[in-house]
Amino acid sequence: MGDIKYKRVLLKLSGEALAGEQKMGVNVETVGKICDKIKEVIELGVEVAIVVGGGNFWRGRNGHQMKRTTADYMGILATAMNGLALQDALEARGVYTRVQTAIEMREIAEPFIQRKAEKHLRKGRVVIFACGTGHPYFTTDTAAVLRATEINADIILLGKSIDAVYSADPKIDPNAQKYEEISYMDVLEKDLKVMDSTATAMCRDNNMPLLVFGIEDPENIVRAVRGEKIGTIVR
Numbered sequence: 001m002g003d004i005k006y007k008r009v010l011l012k013l014s015g016e017a018l019a020g021e022q023k024m025g026v027n028v029e030t031v032g033k034i035c036d037k038i039k040e041v042i043e044l045g046v047e048v049a050i051v052v053g054g055g056n057f058w059r060g061r062n063g064h065q066m067k068r069t070t071a072d073y074m075g076i077l078a079t080a081m082n083g084l085a086l087q088d089a090l091e092a093r094g095v096y097t098r099v100q101t102a103i104e105m106r107e108i109a110e111p112f113i114q115r116k117a118e119k120h121l122r123k124g125r126v127v128i129f130a131c132g133t134g135h136p137y138f139t140t141d142t143a144a145v146l147r148a149t150e151i152n153a154d155i156i157l158l159g160k161s162i163d164a165v166y167s168a169d170p171k172i173d174p175n176a177q178k179y180e181e182i183s184y185m186d187v188l189e190k191d192l193k194v195m196d197s198t199a200t201a202m203c204r205d206n207n208m209p210l211l212v213f214g215i216e217d218p219e220n221i222v223r224a225v226r227g228e229k230i231g232t233i234v235r
Contacts, residue, residue, distance in 0.1 A: 003044075003226060004044050004045060004046055004225050004226060004227070005225060005226060005227030006046060006154040006155050006224075006225050006227070007045075007046065007047060007154055008046070008047040008048075008049075008121060008151065008152065008153050008154050009041075009046060009047070009048055009049070009153055009154060009155055009156075009157050009224075009225060010049045010050070010051060010144060010147060010148035010151070010153040010155075010156050010157070011038070011048060011049070011050045011051075011157045011159065011221065012050075012051050012052075012053075012140070012141065012144040012156060012157065012158045012159065013034070013050060013051070013052045013053065013082075013086075013159055013215065014052075014053040014055055014056075014140075014159070014160070014161075014215075015052065015053040015054045015055035015056035015057060015078065015079070015082055016053075016055050016056050016161065017030075017034070017159055017161075017215045018030060018031050018034070018052070018056055018082055018085065018086075019056035023056070024056055024057070025056060025057070026056065026081075026082065026085045028089075031085055031086065031089045032089055033218045034086075034089075034215070034218045034221070035086065035089040035090050035092075035093055035095070036093065036218070037218040037219060037221040037222055038050075038090065038095065038126065038221065039090070039093045039094070039095050040222055041221055041222055041225050042095055042124065042126065044222075044225065044226075046225050047121040047122070047124070048121075048126050048127075049117070049121060049126070049127045049128075049129060049147065049148075049151055049153065050083075050086065050126065050127070050128045050129065051128075051129045051132075051140055051143050051144040051147055052079055052082045052083055052086060052128060052129075052130060052140070053079060053082070053140040054075045054076070054077075054078025054079040054081070054082055054140070055075075055078075056078075056082070057075075057078035057081060057082070058071075058074050058075050058077075058078045059075060068136060068137070069136040069137075072136030072137065073136060075132075076102075076103060076131045076132050076134070076136075077131075079130045079131055079132060079140060080099075080101055080103075080105060080108070080109070080130045080131055082130070083099045083101070083109070083128045083129075083130030084099060084108065084109075084130075086128050087099050087128055090126055095125075095126055096123075096124065096125040096126070097125060097126045097127075097128065098110060098117075098120050098125055098126070098127050098128070099127075099128045099130055100112040100113070100116075100117055100127060100128070100129055100130070101129075101130045101131040101134075102129070102130070102131040102132060102133055102134030102135075102143070103131045103134050105131075109130065112129065112134075112147075114150045114151065117129075117147075117150075117151055118151055118152075121151065127151075129143065129147045133146060138198070139195075139196050139198075139199065141195035141196050141198075141199035142195075142196065142198050142199040142202065144156055144158075144195075144199065145195075145199045145202040145203050145206070145208060146202065148208055149202070149206045149208060153208070154209075155208075155209045155210065155211055156203070156208060156209070156210045156211070157211050157213070157221065157224050157225075158194075158195070158210055158211065158212045158213070159213060159214070159215030159220070159221070160212060160213070160214065160215060161214070161215070161216065162214065163213060163214030163216075163230075163231060164178050164179065164180075164212060164213070164214075164231045164232040165178070165179045165182055165187070165192060165194055165212050165231075165232035165234065166178050166179070166192075167179070167190070167192070178232070179232045180229070180232060180233070181232065181233045181234075181235065182232060182233075182234055182235075183234070183235060184200055184201070184203055184204035184234055184235070185204065187200050187234060188200055188201065188204075194210070194212060194234065195210075203234070209233060209234065209235050210233070210234040210235075211224055211230075211231055211232070211233050211234075212231045212232045212233075212234065213230045213231030213232075214230075214231065
């Protein structure tokens with residue numbers, strides 16, 4: 001086992017992180033780079049679970065003329081496609097992987113079973129949680145906190161397009177303050193767009209630490225599990 005700070009992590013990836021510069025669909029090269037680093041983390045002895053979004057295929061807000069439940073379920077299905085793409089890329093690299101879904105899809109994935117997920121993790125398999133919570137009106141951020149709590153993860157690693165938590169959008173406000181550490185209460189009170197408020201409150205209530213970092217450089221996944229100072233830690 002290498003020099004690691006965390007033994008079991010939940011990595012939250014947005015769908016957009018898999019799309020690369022094309023912004024839509026799955027970019028095989030981009031997914032490959034991320035999976036290379038996940039494999040490296042596994043080889044360090046870290047147990048890795050992943051929650052993946054679906055925004056590279058569909059977002060509920062895109063269906064503003066639909067019923068909210070219909071649009072959300074379409075987004076839920078998009079996360080399953082991303083989960084399969086990650087599984088394929090990881091297995092091509094010799095990493096044993098299981099996809100578990102919150103909506104039953106027996107022909108392509110296991111249903112989510114907490115004890116089974118933990119058994120896979122202990123055996124060194126990557127477990128990809130797809131389909132969010134299985135319910136409309138909840139984001140994959142909330143699913144990430146829920147699954148991290150259920151599997152007793154040491155931390156949630158939140159890979160974003162921005163490299164940390166800021167007081168404002170640094171792409172718009174050059175004076176935005178970067179936080180090295182911040183509390184969940186401050187995130188909620190300052191209305192910082194780290195995760196949705198439901199997910200943020202769940203993290204706070206379950207004492208689940210969160211590390212926000214930039215996913216554009218996938219090496220940050222390795223740096224995170226080693227405990228290097230990157231991004232923002234939210235406690």
